[in-house]
Amino acid sequence: MTDAQTRMLIIESDQSAVEQLTRALEASEAFDLDIYNAPDLARALELLDLESFDVIILELILPDSIGLQTLETVYGRAPDIPIVVLTSVADDAVALSAAQHGAQEYLVKNETPDTALVRAIRYAMQRHQLLAQQVQPARSHQRGRIIAFIGAKGGTGTTTVGSNVAAALARQGHDAIIAELRADFGTLALQLNRIPRGSLGELLALPLEQIDQHRIEMQLMSMDHGPRLLCSPQRPEQFRDLEPEQADAVVTTLCSMCDFTILDLPANQSLASQAAVRLADYVGLTVQPEHYCLEAAAVRLKQLKAWDVSPAFIGLVVVSRMASGYNVPMEEIRDRLDSRIIGVMPPAAEACAAAIAVGQPLVYHQPEQIAALTLTEMADRLSAASIEPMPL
Numbered sequence: 001m002t003d004a005q006t007r008m009l010i011i012e013s014d015q016s017a018v019e020q021l022t023r024a025l026e027a028s029e030a031f032d033l034d035i036y037n038a039p040d041l042a043r044a045l046e047l048l049d050l051e052s053f054d055v056i057i058l059e060l061i062l063p064d065s066i067g068l069q070t071l072e073t074v075y076g077r078a079p080d081i082p083i084v085v086l087t088s089v090a091d092d093a094v095a096l097s098a099a100q101h102g103a104q105e106y107l108v109k110n111e112t113p114d115t116a117l118v119r120a121i122r123y124a125m126q127r128h129q130l131l132a133q134q135v136q137p138a139r140s141h142q143r144g145r146i147i148a149f150i151g152a153k154g155g156t157g158t159t160t161v162g163s164n165v166a167a168a169l170a171r172q173g174h175d176a177i178i179a180e181l182r183a184d185f186g187t188l189a190l191q192l193n194r195i196p197r198g199s200l201g202e203l204l205a206l207p208l209e210q211i212d213q214h215r216i217e218m219q220l221m222s223m224d225h226g227p228r229l230l231c232s233p234q235r236p237e238q239f240r241d242l243e244p245e246q247a248d249a250v251v252t253t254l255c256s257m258c259d260f261t262i263l264d265l266p267a268n269q270s271l272a273s274q275a276a277v278r279l280a281d282y283v284g285l286t287v288q289p290e291h292y293c294l295e296a297a298a299v300r301l302k303q304l305k306a307w308d309v310s311p312a313f314i315g316l317v318v319v320s321r322m323a324s325g326y327n328v329p330m331e332e333i334r335d336r337l338d339s340r341i342i343g344v345m346p347p348a349a350e351a352c353a354a355a356i357a358v359g360q361p362l363v364y365h366q367p368e369q370i371a372a373l374t375l376t377e378m379a380d381r382l383s384a385a386s387i388e389p390m391p392l
Contacts, residue, residue, distance in 0.1 A: 005033070194359060294333065318333060341389055
């Protein structure tokens with residue numbers, strides 16, 4: 001149980017829902033709670049004027065307000081309090097808009113187990129606290145978008161895709177950072193033919209509260225007219241366990257520093273990757289168009305679902321390394337995995353090798369090459385207000 005009392009405002013008109021939530025929170029012993037309940041928006045605004053709160057649990061449908069307008073009003077009155085939307089509205093488009101309008105989490109009643117609910121509230125409070133330490137009180141800029149790439153298995157081209165998407169976003173004029181979020185050696189620096197001056201390993205050696213903008217800036221490497229890089233540890237003595245709280249702190253801080261944070265995640269089961277994925281606005285799952293890789297992708301999709309990632313915020317990136325083409329047609333991949341395809345990368349071994357030799361992403365070195373064009377098109381989709389699948 002926490003030492004400090006958590007003052008929670010539940011904005012909910014259904015008293016049975018309030019009682020159910022209270023029981024779940026008390027049973028978890030994760031909070032020492034002081035709960036206030038507002039049955040409508042008017043009473044919520046009164047309480048926000050009179051009291052201070054650590055977190056707000058918000059139903060979007062109230063007697064005097066319905067939909068995203070409810071969130072906008074509450075956020076406008078209390079921008080410094082983390083808001084967790086817990087609603088009966090099961091709509092992926094609304095969920096995405098809620099994240100863009102200040103919600104830390106979007107959960108659907110009767111679809112979220114009590115343990116996941118408690119965890120989501122705790123993470124929302126931690127993320128908000130870490131982010132508040134990094135931003136100016138006047139909120140000079142908004143939280144950037146986080147795109148996470150993870151492989152169905154190792155060797156599916158996740159790093160190549162992530163680095164090129166980050167580079168394409170930078171070419172569009174966005175401030176982009178790609179972070180290789182793994183505790184041991186990764187290939188981002190090698191693929192860009194760079195020797196990084198710092199790495200994630202330096203951050204992992206710090207106490208959690210010292211992972212801030214200044215220290216992250218010290219570990220970033222810049223590219224001419226391109227994204228900034230946060231590489232994984234490069235030497236064995238820097239290898240350390242990556243704890244979920246550390247991943248949360250690094251990603252939360254990064255997204256306060258740029259327009260787009262691109263995460264290159266290892267293809268394994270870890271609490272750190274789970275924490276990072278839960279922060280992401282969108283997840284790209286890299287797969288190869290081969291039957292055995294699609295089997296691995298099916299398992300990875302189940303894992304992402306267990307991590308509370310909505311299928312609406314997951315897209316497939318099909319990476320082919322065989323000059324003979326795609327062993328499995330795009331339509332079959334989409335239907336077999338029941339997932340949208342947001343991008344493809346056709347075979348480009350020689351072009352990628354030439355780009356590595358000069359230390360540039362493919363989209364910079366050969367922007368008119370077919371793989372570079374498809375990666376740029378994917379970056380266009382991921383930077384749009386609404387992320388749509390690619391036409392097949």
